[in-house]
Amino acid sequence: MKTAIKTLLSLLLSWQLMAQDHVFVETESFDDKGGWVIDQQSFVVIGSSYLMAHGMGRPVKDASTTVKFPKKGKYQVWVRTKDWAPFPKGPGKFQVVLDGKPVNTVFGESGSDAWKWYPGGEIDVKTDQVKLALHDLTGFNGRCDAILFTNAPKFTPPDKTEDLSAFRNKVLNLAGKTTEAGHFDLVVVGGGIAGTCAAISASRMGLKVALIQDRPVLGGNNSSEIRVHLMGDVDKNHYPKLGRIVREMDNGDPGNGNPDAKEYGDARKTSIVKAEKNITLYLNTHVYKAEKKGNAVVAVVGRDIATNQEVRFTGTYFSDCTGDGTLGHLVGADYRFGRESKAETGESLAAEKADDFTLGTSNLWASLERDTVSSFPETPWAIQFSDEYHIDDHKADWQWETGFGNLNTITDAEKIRDHNLRAIYGNWSYLKNNKKAKYAKRELAWVAYIGGKRESRRLMGDHILTQMDIQDGKQHPDGTVTATWTIDLHFPDPKNSKYFEGQEFFAGTKHIKVAPYTIPYRCLYSKNITNLFMAGRNISTTHVAFGSTRVMRTCGMMGEVVGFAAYMAKKYNTSPRGVYQDHLPEFMAIIKDEPAPAKP
Template identity: 75%
Template sequence: MKLPRRVTAKYLLILFSFAAWSLHTLAQTQLLVEAESFDNTGGWVIDQQSFPVIQSSYLMAHGMGRPVEDATTTAHFEKTGTYHLWVRTKDWAPFPKGPGRFEVIVNGEPLGGVFGESGVAGWKWYYGGEVDITNVDAEIRLKDLSGFNGRCDALLFSTSKAEPPQDSVGMSNLRKTLLDLDGTRKEAGHFDLVVVGGGVAGTCAAVVAARLGLKVALIQDRPVLGGNNSSEVRVHLRGDIDKNHHPKLGRVVRELDNGDPGNGHPDGLQYGDQRKMDIINYEKNITLYLNTHVYQVEMKDKNISAVIGRDIRTNKEVRFTGSFFSDCTGDGTVGYLAGANYRMGRESKVETGESLAAEKTDDFTLGTSNLWASLPVDSVTDFPQTPWALPFSDEYHIDEERSDWQWETGFGNLNTIAQAEEIRDHNLRAVYGNWSYLKNNKAEKYGKRELAWVAYIGGKRESRRLMGDHILTQMDIQDGKMYPDATVTATWTIDLHFPQKENSLYFPGEEFFASTKHIRVAPYTIPYRCLYSRNIPNLFMAGRNISTTHVAFGSTRVMRTCGMMGEVVGMAAYVAKKNETNPRGVYERHLDDLLDMVRD
């Protein structure tokens, strides 16, 4: 086999290590049980946010300080006998030991002691001892001991004691082999437009394209639609749709809008998950795939020919072929996998000529929020001390009953894609640490209040931006430039976050609280050329990953504006199919057709 030039010595070592492990265990009986695939997840939740890093979802005991109901499943073994158990988990807050303690119970017998408090950061396999399987069907139970976000990725039962591969490449190969991912993959069929990402932008793109007669697949990696505007994240919609240069644009955004409950409302129903689902289910031309994370693309003649998604719970894979694809993931995932040109971080003043740009190019991005809310209760309740969380004191704490957007981590010192789990966990350490201080030191105000909700899905602001034929700049926005392909009208301020000064004083390098300076702008338009890739011919994009500079992104990123981008993409896909062209061809040869639709 001829190896690619980029294969490094480290990769070869990993590859050969996995091969050696596979040969050593070839004659052994093995059973891989993915925690997220448990028959009954109980009070545990499924988290897929780190899929790009660990190539898997996992179960997490998100009890806000109270142990959650056991997760249970029945595992079917090929044969009875003595097996060695390995448990893949991590200590998410090793300061020096974290709180995510849990037990693994097989047929009523706890094995391996307590997991999740090793004091070692990072995902690892931990040995859980021997277990005698006397019946081919065995009950497995994950028992949470703290309610503080213990997590389990997988269990491996093997008649060999050989340690499973600890690296991500080896784990990916292990999953592919023992779960037979290739052999069980299904074909979803061919679509005119495959929309990846079911936030407001992706949902709008799917609805408009479907109403124009296109056959659409809408793929979302969570069980609900709406993205940051869902009950899982609870960010309210921003940006105006009634100040349009094209007044009819924004009608689908208005359909999805369930009102304004503010950020972090304790009642998740306020964010209209069912409203969004009803709208999608009504469209006969849309096939909806929830809980499906797209992690692979197939290319043909520089175009995307197919994307492959894995169900975040069952691990079953589905392949989608399409004529056009729209990346509405926020992270620019499809574009990245396809090799699309992208940027991440801040450009310099020299590069863009923007007065608000950084002095030097860097990796700084806006952060991620995990919102939370408390509610009053009838009697005084307690909350544990949290020595593993961020430390708060009389001198510095945040005295509020419900969070807002300012609870934000990232700010360039952490990568919002590769370190999404660490960012979310830092937010949790801030939330729990502050709440523990309030409960234990301000009993008069907080004694009869309890945490009602804490987001475990991060609300991202910024990651990759996919480059199109036009890159929107600060000057485009502030000068109100009206390009021939002007489509979406945007109204939000240039809103670039940075760590709050006081927060930086008490938590230097570990900030979790943000400030901003709103730079107001008159309504301006976003060119259609910002909504398709400049080097992947059949790729559209809509949402916070469109073609802008970092500064311009500060204004375009809000969800009503992103939803209108999706509407334009749905129309452009129709024009492209009708005229047998691609997204660029719509601009070059059929722009009037598109603009007529945008106006009407």
């Protein structure tokens, strides 16, 4: 242990001494992103966001910025990148261009899918400022995390995430530059439908709310970035008050993967939130750190996915609406991941043995008919299709799904998304080049590069919803949200498994119908973190019950309930559990839209 500490201190000291010899450029901070997009989905793995050339097979416009050098002279160039589809070499080729001249190395075709620093040769800097650009060569998702210019002799930048984070913070002088956002009654982490509804609900009850979202738009899976339609009914409620905010968020039913981004109502969702005087909205802010005092959350720290500026939020109550249970995980909330066994839960639909199997992640896509014939290149690096097996369709639906237990939906998020892209591009290449009568004038209009996740961590509350709760229609005293979706547990499509065993990307399901049932409030707060609520697909359920609770209108109503509960908790200066134990009649009166009962 002492040796490791001495090594780290030695590295920090050497980096401090050499800081003046380094010029470190985070690509996500480029002044002009051009046609490149910011991807933050693997922040927990690589420690930052990165730029990606998502052109669907057409090279994108250069990303560019101006770099200031402390002194003129010769610098070694290092580029942090990967070959995302090394079969044997992938298509993500790009160049680094300095003052209009590309360096000698072409990046993104190394044959390795690990994030690493690659040498780009030596440059001679003759002016104080240099225009730096990323030039995409293919349109097939080349990616770049950072670029380092160094005149430190024989220096190789670190690759390990912890070492790289320390190096990045030192060279960019990020330490001690966290901005204080202030104190909030409720800090909502995650701006999907659940988190947005939680923030609005609490705001309308008079609470001061921070809503933190790690993308530029609200709505999560229902945003234009992912394009999943809202499911679950709000007109079969036992308590009709619930669902009113969900209806405000609802932009109709454009279906899954509609090529028209406007159909998902991003601007409308944002305008509704910004109209709330009690909500402070933070977009593009990824919460990656949290502080505790005892068993309570004290603060969270978010980093801007483009500028890397950090903001600290303190709060009385917090709600994890991230889907992945990110905040709960950071503060040590009890959680489950994967499937329980029949012996553990008593559920007939549970697995024989507990495992890490989860529902997968979808990347939807769509094509459009054009007036002229278009081409699409052969894709030897993608999944290969044939006359015997291909998917003959002009757009995707929910079935385009990867994960299924062999990949972790959190730590393998990039790998899952990339596997989906290989399936999409490979199938489209087959259709364009082998079914020209049908597809000659069709072209890809949109492909999601942000993965639409279904399942990951489930944070445990005072009640764990089970299959029996759902199918027996149990009436709990704190039953709140009315859920209507089937028990909908996905699995690899058998035909897809036949041709791509262990590498499936297409799903099947069996819908097990249920009567409308209520989800107990006790599923919406943590059993061991005293001031933590949750709403969305990360609530306290078994894997089987999750198959029914996970759809977005239902998740949105959970958010509404959390807003009411946070109001009650603040009113009586109590915990989320205290609302249930000591103030349940009054709380349920709010849910039922009735006058509060008289105090005994």
